[in-house]
Amino acid sequence: MVGNYEQVHGWNPFFREPGPNGLPQRFHSFKWVPASPAIFPAGGRPANFNNLAVPGNYTDPVAVDHQGHIVPQNILDQVLDPIATQVFNQAQRPTTLAALNGFLNAAYPDLGFQHVTAYANHLVANGAPATVFVDPAGNDIEKYVGGYFSIIMWNPVNICRAPADRRRNEAPGNEIDFQVIPRLSIGARLEAAFRAIPPNPGIPNINAFIAAINAELHDLHTTPAGYYQFPWKDEPIEHHERILAPA
Numbered sequence: 001m002v003g004n005y006e007q008v009h010g011w012n013p014f015f016r017e018p019g020p021n022g023l024p025q026r027f028h029s030f031k032w033v034p035a036s037p038a039i040f041p042a043g044g045r046p047a048n049f050n051n052l053a054v055p056g057n058y059t060d061p062v063a064v065d066h067q068g069h070i071v072p073q074n075i076l077d078q079v080l081d082p083i084a085t086q087v088f089n090q091a092q093r094p095t096t097l098a099a100l101n102g103f104l105n106a107a108y109p110d111l112g113f114q115h116v117t118a119y120a121n122h123l124v125a126n127g128a129p130a131t132v133f134v135d136p137a138g139n140d141i142e143k144y145v146g147g148y149f150s151i152i153m154w155n156p157v158n159i160c161r162a163p164a165d166r167r168r169n170e171a172p173g174n175e176i177d178f179q180v181i182p183r184l185s186i187g188a189r190l191e192a193a194f195r196a197i198p199p200n201p202g203i204p205n206i207n208a209f210i211a212a213i214n215a216e217l218h219d220l221h222t223t224p225a226g227y228y229q230f231p232w233k234d235e236p237i238e239h240h241e242r243i244l245a246p247a
Contacts, residue, residue, distance in 0.1 A: 001077045002084040002141055003153030006067060008132070010046020011123040014224040015156065025052065026161055026229040043127055054163050056231035056247050063232070063244060068162035070177045070184075071197060071209055073153060079206045080149050081141075083108065088141045095136040097121060100148065111207060112214035116151050122221040156226025157190060157216045163232060169243045175199065183230050183246045190216060 009015050010030030014023065031047040054063040069076075087093065087103060094100040097117055104113035120133045131137075133151075138144030160180045165173060172179065181194045193212035197205050216225065235245035 001073060002081050002146055003073075003077075003149035003151075004142055005132070005147050005150035006154050007046045007048065008123075008147055008150040008154055009156055009220075011126055011128040011132070012221060012224070013126055014220070015227070016046065023224060024229075026227045027224045029156075029227055052161065052229075054161070054232050054244070055229065056233055056244075058232060058234045058244055059242050061242075063163040063167050065161035065229070066164055067154065068160045068172075068177065068180075070158050070160055070180060070194065072172070072174050072176065074174045075176070075201060075206060076153055076210065079203060079210055080152060084141050084145055084149050088144055093136070093144070094134065097124075097130060097134055097148075100134050100145065110211055112211045115214045115217040116148065119151060119217040119220060120148060151217070152210060152214060155213045155217065156220065156224070157186070158213050159227055160184075161227055161229040163244050167242065167244050169235075169237055176201075180228070180246060184228050186225075 007030055010032070015027055015029045016032055029050050031050055032044055033047045034044045049067050051064045051066060054065050083104070086107070087100065090103070094103050097120055101113060101117035104111070104117075120128075123132075124130050132147040133145070134148060135144055138146075160177065162168070162177070162180060165171060168179075171177070176197060176199060178199070184191070184194065186194070190212060193209050197209050201209070219225070231247040232244040233247040235243045237243050
């Protein structure tokens with residue numbers, strides 16, 4: 001599975017914790033490891049996701065949220081992994097963001113990779129090394145372009161700050177999280193994308209969804225979105241305790 005750099009959006013200052021920007025707490029999503037002469041001499045980097053207490057009135061213990069995919073990784077990977085593999089297997093691989101952008105937009109003009117590249121360039125402008133996204137020295141797919149595809153795989157507009165699956169009776173697992181979709185506060189384009197994707201999507205459905213969330217990247221460097229957060233409540237289920245559902 002390509003795109004395993006789950007802290008990639010921590011290079012966006014709007015998603016870092018603490019955030020002196022007056023934004024809702026849910027956007028303070030990543031801690032920051034400062035520069036260290038011994039460890040990070042070139043500068044700091046984003047650290048792990050900043051897990052927060054799940055809001056709502058429910059039975060203790062307090063639940064802690066996580067980066068919960070709405071359309072899960074195993075579905076997105078059906079499209080992203082073959083594309084990343086194709087790039088990696090080129091006789092002359094792209095070695096820069098610009099070259100990668102040219103290849104992807106020529107081969108997949110409907111998926112909106114230009115938005116991914118533009119967003120990556122904004123992250124570079126905010127201190128991310130370009131090799132986070134395209135590393136010519138990478139000797140496997142993830143090391144080569146994993147950072148680039150992580151922008152898509154961990155796109156905040158497809159992430160809900162939900163309780164862990166064990167507090168939801170193991171939902172959603174590796175399935176689309178239809179339980180949270182009605183609670184999302186999103187624009188018409190993204191709402192249509194979530195409502196259009198079926199429980200068992202085919203490749204055309206996945207392509208359409210990826211194109212929609214890629215388009216949302218256009219504004220994430222100026223107007224943060226995603227990392228949805230809302231109250232949860234107890235959901236009584238026979239023989240199960242402390243199970244939560246959207247309030």
